Amino acid sequence: MSRTDGTAGTADAQDGPDAYEPRPGLTHRDADWAGLRVLVAGLGISGFAAADALLERGVHVLGVDTGSGQTLEERANILRILDANLVLGEEAVAAMKRPADLLTDIDLVVTSPGWRPDNPLLVAARDAGVPVWGEVELAWRMRPEHDPAPWLTITGTNGKTTVVTMLAGMLRAAGLRAAAAGNVGTPILEAVLHPEPYDVIAVELSSFQLHWQRSLSPLASVCLNIAPDHIDWHGSLEEYTKAKGKVYANTQVACVYNAQDLATEQLVVDADVIEGARAVAFTLGTPAISMVGLVDDVLADRAFVAERETSAAELGTLADLTRGGVPPAPHVVANALAAAALARAYGVPPVAVREGLRGYVSEPHRIAPVATDADITWIDDSKATNTHAAQASLSAYEHVVWIAGGLLKGADVDDLVRTAADRLRAVVLIGRDREQIAQALARHAPQVPVIDVPQTDNGAMDLVVEAAASHARPGDVVLLAPAAASMDMFANYGARGDAFADAVRRHLGASPS
Structure with a gap:
């Protein structure tokens, strides 16, 4: 992808078009899911939601979780009522010693984010040619067939929750029915399947979740920053960075990146996007064309205005982010600019961006x-x-x-x-x-x-x-x-x-x- 002209680049093929399809046509919630045999790995919040959604569509679910405790047992009781088969606790620990046996007649594995790619069950699935999806991939395929809510996706080593919360506030200030979902707030499957549909969903994605994504196509996306983290899960910084870069795949309107973090810019350059998607930077400096940034104490947009070569739109000021007389830390300003870029990509007016910033309440334990x-x-x-x-x-x-x-x-x-x-x-x-x-x-x-x-x-x-x-x-x-x-x-x-x-x-x- 070009940083300025929005033309799409190319990326290496991912094992062929059918490598992750247990059955043709599983692209929306009303597709032919019935009779599919799915192993759900992990029955935490996301795994339980995945199992529940699949059971509702006539899927044969086998749930596997090596944990124990009251919460797991409560979830298990509900799933048993819904006719799921479960392997839990010590039984699951023993079964994991023969993971191939668990995969007998299984069409698809849906894994929770906490399960590492080198988990024996997931390795056995790969070796057996059984597709593996994360719960975010499943959620994307559980959207309605017609007029699904667009996703605005956020990842990065730090700042994800701040940005997704700020963004949701901006969207709501514009009068939109919006949710902050994914790795924070509402589970993404719950947001997608909500009986009162959302207009737009702000989706926080961890590197664990992105590792398994295959078909997401967000309206706009951002990787806030890249720094060593979760190396024990991914195996190397290279693999961690590769997972983060998946946030940009198939982006439709704007790939937002951090002008102060060259790694995020390179991820945009390498991304395979929808034709016409633009690269938009956020910066703590004065913004150039196709950037949002700071002019003195003003948050300024030179990316989503018609006359961006000669003018900018004011999105707010540092005073809108000041709390208790304490000016915002630089990374808080950067997060605000990233959220503003995503909101503007969706078409939120500047006044709603400012109102969203003014109404933002920091999450606990963050400065x-x-x-x-x-x-x-x-x-x-x-x-x-x-x-x-x-x-x-x-x-x-x-x-x-x-x-x-x-x-x-x-x-x-x-x-x-x-x-x-x-x-x-x-x-x-x-x-x-x-x-x-x-x-x-x-x-x-x-x-x-x-x-x-x-x-x-x-x-x-x-x-x-x-x-x-x-x-x-x-x-x-x-x-x-x-x-x-x-x-x-x-x-x-x-x-x-x-x-x-x-x-x-x-x-x-x-x-x-």
Whole structure:
């Protein structure tokens, strides 16, 4: 694809046109699904929704899940009533030792995002020539045959949820019935099959979901950024990037990319799109033609205006993104511009873009102020679960006491530490992979005090906060931006952020005001 003229490029064929078709014509919800034999791998939220939708259309469903627990059993009871066959828990663990047996007479496997491509069952399906779809692929094929709601698709290492939420707000401000779905909010199958159809759906897609997609054709699409993440799942950065690039495949109107991230631009160049689709960049600089960007404090559109060679449309200002008197961090502005580009590609007027920005409420644990005391600001960015997110967070502040650590998921932290070194007042390390961060700090920021907190019990965060407070000075930010996943110590990043905020409040409550 050309970056400026919108002409479609070519891409290598994907194993032939029929490689992923268990039966001809399965392109809409009213196609001939009846009698198909489908194995649904994983019965979490997306797997349960997939099984339910298939059963409703007369499909013979075999559900496989190696987990256990009350929630799974409740879902299983519903599926059994609907005549699904299930292999669960220890029985599923044993069956997975002979995955080919599970695939006997199976026409299609629908896999949940958590199942890695090297899972024995999925490998056996590939070897046996059984098509494998993700739940997003199934959702696309479950749209109505006539006038289905267009999809605006979003991926990237960081910022996806922010962008999809901002975008949904812009669409609703334009009077459209819109949903934020996919990897966040409403499950995509639920959105597609909703009895009151949506006008348009903003779809957040993870690299796990994109890995399995084959036939999506979004109206507009964006990859916000690329940085090492989920390498353990994909096997390499190259495969991770390849999965992210699938967001652009078959885009109809606009492929939106990050002018500050050359990897996203290359993905657009390489994409095989619908003829006439345009490349549109977002930038924190002054926008050129076919870009959205910043002119002083104005978010400006030079991509979706008739006279874009000589003029721009005002979409909002930085004041529309300011909350509590705190100006937006640069990556929040970039996210707003990306969301605005997708909204404009759909035809949303500038006034609705601005109203959407004004109404946006940040998701919890995303650069969330916890407290300010003695001119020290405490910030919860527990959602910064990878190095790219942590770098964006650190770059927003001049002097930082950084709280970092957890499960690095195979990521290298050297570049992160090197670029942040001049901002660091001190670093407090937690979690399983904290030694890897400590070694990077020794190499690239040897002058920075490092406090190691090996405890993993309920009182660990109190020790972390006390250590951070002892090094913070007036004007500093104490920032929880771990650059790592949380499951070594907490149920999820939300629980980690809550523990931090609670510990901060306890600390400040015990301190003189």
